[in-house]
Amino acid sequence: MGMNMLLLESGFTRWAGASWLVIALPLLVAAVLLSAGALSDSWGHWLGVAGIAVPFCYSILLFCLMLSAPEPFTSTLYTWLSLGTVKVGVSLLVDQLSILFLLLVTGVGMLVAVYTVGYLAHDAGRRRCFGYINLFIAAMLLLVLADNYGLLFLGWEGVGLASYLLIGFWQERNAAALAAKKAFLMNRVADLGLLTAIAVLFTQAGTLRFSAVPAALQEAGGPWAGIVGVALLLAACGKSAQVPLQSWLLDAMEGPTPVSALIHAATMVTAGVYLMLRSVPVYELAPTVRVVVVLIGVLTLFLGAWIAMTERNLKRVLAGSTMSQVGYLMLAAGLGPVGAVFAVFHLLTHGVFKADLFLTAGAITEAVGFNELRKLGGLLKLLPWTFAAFTCGYLAIIGVPFLSGFYSKEHIIAAAWADSPLLGVCALLGVGLTACYMTRLLLLLFAGKPRWQDTYDTDSTSDKHDTDDTADTEDTNTAADVEIRRTPASMAFPLVVLSLLALVGGLALNGWLQSWLAPVFSVTAPATNWLHFDWLSYTAIGVMLVGVLVAVVWYRKVTPAWFEEPVPAIASPGLYADIIMERGIVAPSVRLTSGVTWLEQRGLDSDAADADGTDGLWLGLNGVSALVLRLQNGSVRTYALLCSIGVVVVLALMLFWVWM
Amino acid sequence: MSPNAYLIVSAVLFCVGLSGVLLRRNALVVFMSVEVMLNAANLALVTFSKVHSVLDGQVAAFFTMVVAAAEVVVGLAIIITIFRSKASLSLDDARRLRH
Numbered sequence: 001m002g003m004n005m006l007l008l009e010s011g012f013t014r015w016a017g018a019s020w021l022v023i024a025l026p027l028l029v030a031a032v033l034l035s036a037g038a039l040s041d042s043w044g045h046w047l048g049v050a051g052i053a054v055p056f057c058y059s060i061l062l063f064c065l066m067l068s069a070p071e072p073f074t075s076t077l078y079t080w081l082s083l084g085t086v087k088v089g090v091s092l093l094v095d096q097l098s099i100l101f102l103l104l105v106t107g108v109g110m111l112v113a114v115y116t117v118g119y120l121a122h123d124a125g126r127r128r129c130f131g132y133i134n135l136f137i138a139a140m141l142l143l144v145l146a147d148n149y150g151l152l153f154l155g156w157e158g159v160g161l162a163s164y165l166l167i168g169f170w171q172e173r174n175a176a177a178l179a180a181k182k183a184f185l186m187n188r189v190a191d192l193g194l195l196t197a198i199a200v201l202f203t204q205a206g207t208l209r210f211s212a213v214p215a216a217l218q219e220a221g222g223p224w225a226g227i228v229g230v231a232l233l234l235a236a237c238g239k240s241a242q243v244p245l246q247s248w249l250l251d252a253m254e255g256p257t258p259v260s261a262l263i264h265a266a267t268m269v270t271a272g273v274y275l276m277l278r279s280v281p282v283y284e285l286a287p288t289v290r291v292v293v294v295l296i297g298v299l300t301l302f303l304g305a306w307i308a309m310t311e312r313n314l315k316r317v318l319a320g321s322t323m324s325q326v327g328y329l330m331l332a333a334g335l336g337p338v339g340a341v342f343a344v345f346h347l348l349t350h351g352v353f354k355a356d357l358f359l360t361a362g363a364i365t366e367a368v369g370f371n372e373l374r375k376l377g378g379l380l381k382l383l384p385w386t387f388a389a390f391t392c393g394y395l396a397i398i399g400v401p402f403l404s405g406f407y408s409k410e411h412i413i414a415a416a417w418a419d420s421p422l423l424g425v426c427a428l429l430g431v432g433l434t435a436c437y438m439t440r441l442l443l444l445l446f447a448g449k450p451r452w453q454d455t456y457d458t459d460s461t462s463d464k465h466d467t468d469d470t471a472d473t474e475d476t477n478t479a480a481d482v483e484i485r486r487t488p489a490s491m492a493f494p495l496v497v498l499s500l501l502a503l504v505g506g507l508a509l510n511g512w513l514q515s516w517l518a519p520v521f522s523v524t525a526p527a528t529n530w531l532h533f534d535w536l537s538y539t540a541i542g543v544m545l546v547g548v549l550v551a552v553v554w555y556r557k558v559t560p561a562w563f564e565e566p567v568p569a570i571a572s573p574g575l576y577a578d579i580i581m582e583r584g585i586v587a588p589s590v591r592l593t594s595g596v597t598w599l600e601q602r603g604l605d606s607d608a609a610d611a612d613g614t615d616g617l618w619l620g621l622n623g624v625s626a627l628v629l630r631l632q633n634g635s636v637r638t639y640a641l642l643c644s645i646g647v648v649v650v651l652a653l654m655l656f657w658v659w660m
Numbered sequence: 661m662s663p664n665a666y667l668i669v670s671a672v673l674f675c676v677g678l679s680g681v682l683l684r685r686n687a688l689v690v691f692m693s694v695e696v697m698l699n700a701a702n703l704a705l706v707t708f709s710k711v712h713s714v715l716d717g718q719v720a721a722f723f724t725m726v727v728a729a730a731e732v733v734v735g736l737a738i739i740i741t742i743f744r745s746k747a748s749l750s751l752d753d754a755r756r757l758r759h
Contacts, residue, residue, distance in 0.1 A: 637685075
């Protein structure tokens, strides 16, 4: 037995030492796909799938080895930066937390990649999309494997870049290009937070390693832990679309749907939460900032639900829902180590069922050609299997007992209640809201009769069939009979897997996850028997049922006219967030830019310089050079004299210095 | 050994050379004056070498001589070229390299 353990342990160390390969492989695939060009069009997508499948197999192997010998393992490849006493290593940490993220990212990533093969089958840019997805996977794995904030930042920027490229995948559409730019800029604001945190850690803590930072910050004392906490929170808010920086996520839905499933639902938007999870000990040092984290979580929980309830586009409803669920994660991560364990729990289950919901949304779009709720409806008879897959995700997200969302959310509610009853009530309310907006979405999609017969407008923000806007809108949207396309097998398979996982995931993780994560957060989170329902669980189920009921009542009362009227101002888009950004940040920036331009043109450099004589830079340079030019008169003896004077002056200064 | 006398001679030679460079117009004379300045420096180097009983100064003096010889080759070539084009050796005539 002892020998066996030793073998396993050395096996784990050997395999974990190769963890850099899971980053290198997708990166290499991305490089090949993006540089090979049209040459790889015929086989590129399968190479792209392989670039994620191999890391997935590796993650499973590593996970199995880890099950028998759960020891964190750090492999240091080399020292990246060595500045003074601070050393930042390219070190990859495989521990109980990062292995779960590894499995989630590569697992969902692989399913999404398989799905994309079918989804983009008729798109000329499919190979490019796979290149970007592989780039994303590489960056995301670097993010979750990094053992310090510096290396994490590298992955952080990488996923930001991949997200930008993928949102703008159909860059010929103006909306997509704008959405990509918006996401990019808002994430740069967040990066400022992470950079600030890194700078403070550099100067005050003298280390960037996750394991060493808390102790170093405690030693540094003062307000530094709080400052780092606030800066990290800003970073997390941007990446995870939390309250002040949330509005990019809605527009990010311009990207291909599988990408929304992978990046903007399951993995990248949870990177901010991952940052919070890794920084839990830092927040333990700064309880006030921890409260802010919780507040932002609660705020986003409600705001996301509000967006999901008012949006009229299938994908944007799901984006609002993602925001809301990530709000849950933030709330949990802010509750301290116990909450953090449950945040991981909900993060994993959410990653699965939200990917399922998004991929179903993609299947609907693929089948009918658009994703406007006012044109959809009545899909139950037309797409029964898609309905089944959607229902699995739906039941999981609203928290039906024994399905994955129930367990993960239930734990967060309990932890919130234990922290303060007010938070518990907020979390419970979130359950009701989730049930309400998801039921609304389900009814709008599947119940009743298809509405596309009676819509006649040509406005289209549909997902993929209108890359050539003007030509396409006429035949897809005005036609009374929409042709239902079959879902290819490559799209059906991931849906089946994800649906099943959404059903049983919570049950499988419940209890085991708490003990598995105990070493990471140095706390044993309470685990409950899968059948154990206390009064809080019953309340949650009750609230959920009320939410469903409200949505059903609303749906029964909704009239066809409702679909035609514009979204009320208070609900669009994303509750004034865009207007606040526009007035508060964009407009002043534009004014500043024009001011600087004016100064530059009037004072420094204008085209009409010689005419009006306002060209300050030109005048200044010209005057000085005219003075200097007088010295250059061509007389050798003048030059010799100047040299001699120079030597004498230097000598005099030296003598003076010695004499002093 | 007191180096004063040698250094005074060296300084005088240097000043003579410098005056020649600054005041004379004939390119050849200026050239000779430069050589005088170089040799003044050589004299100082050798003097200090003797005072400190190390050979570094003498080695430096040899380098100066070698470089001066090379410089003479190039300098004379330039002077001859200028003379051919201008039919004059006066430095004040060669002032086309100006703004």
